[in-house]
Amino acid sequence: xxxxxxxxxxxxxxxxxxxxxxxxxxxxxxxxxxxxxxxxxxxxxxxxxxxxxxxxxxxxxxxxxxxxxxxxxxxxxxxxxxxxxxxxxxxxxxxxxxxxxxxxxxxxxxxxxxxxxxxxxxxxxxxxxxxxxxxxxxx
Numbered sequence: 001x002x003x004x005x006x007x008x009x010x011x012x013x014x015x016x017x018x019x020x021x022x023x024x025x026x027x028x029x030x031x032x033x034x035x036x037x038x039x040x041x042x043x044x045x046x047x048x049x050x051x052x053x054x055x056x057x058x059x060x061x062x063x064x065x066x067x068x069x070x071x072x073x074x075x076x077x078x079x080x081x082x083x084x085x086x087x088x089x090x091x092x093x094x095x096x097x098x099x100x101x102x103x104x105x106x107x108x109x110x111x112x113x114x115x116x117x118x119x120x121x122x123x124x125x126x127x128x129x130x131x132x133x134x135x136x137x138x139x
Contacts, residue, residue, distance in 0.1 A: 001025065001028070001031075001032045001033075001035045001036070001037070001038060002036070002037045002038065003021040003024055003025050003037075003038045003040060004037065004038070004039050004040065005017040005020045005021050005040045005042065006039065006040065006041045006042070007041075007042050007043065008041070008042070008043035008044075010042055010043060010044050010078070020040055020042060020082055021040070023082055023083070023086060024038060024040055024059065024082065024086050024089075025038075027083075027086035027087065027089070027090055028061070028086065028089060028090060028093065030090075031061075031063075031090075031093045031097070034063055034064060034093070034097065035061055035062060035063055035064070035093075036062050036063070036064050037061075037062045038059060038060070038061050038062070038089075039059070039060040039061075039062075040057065040058075040059050040082075040085075041056075041057070041058040041059075041060075042055070042056070042057050042078060042081070042082065043055075043056045044056075044078075045074075052076060053074040053075055053076060054074070054076075055074065055075055055076065055077060055078045055080070055081040056072065056073070056074045056081055057072070057073050057074075057075075057078075057081040057082045057084070057085035057086075058070065058071070058072040058085065059071055059072075059085045059086065059088075059089045061089055061092075061093065063093070063096065066096070069089065069092045069093065069096065071085055071088035071089045071092055072085060072088075073085035073087075073088055
């Protein structure tokens with residue numbers, strides 16, 4: 001799984017990118033084989049000014065063979081924003097994998113069984129029809 005870190009209004013040092021990449025990869029480690037790439041976008045929405053919940057982290061995960069998933073979390077600190085977004089993404093992936101695991105897989109056996117049942121049903125209907133015709137003829 002590749003983790004790409006993009007920063008906006010935050011000095012994107014190699015150390016910061018390594019820390020963010022490691023934090024997100026650790027949280028999503030369980031889904032490593034399921035994901036092809038993870039994009040992390042971190043930003044300070046107020047730039048140099050401080051403010052409540054002005055740190056933002058958006059994570060976009062690309063599951064193999066499926067549409068990308070995206071989550072966003074805002075917090076007072078960059079660490080809280082990253083942790084919150086990573087936790088939201090973990091939940092989103094857990095939900096997706098759960099849906100995929102519970103999806104029934106068709107084997108064709110049921111269809112074959114139903115085809116046989118149709119023949120049995122036809123035979124029963126024909127037998128019932130003949131019995132009624134016979135009963136009507138006797139009366």
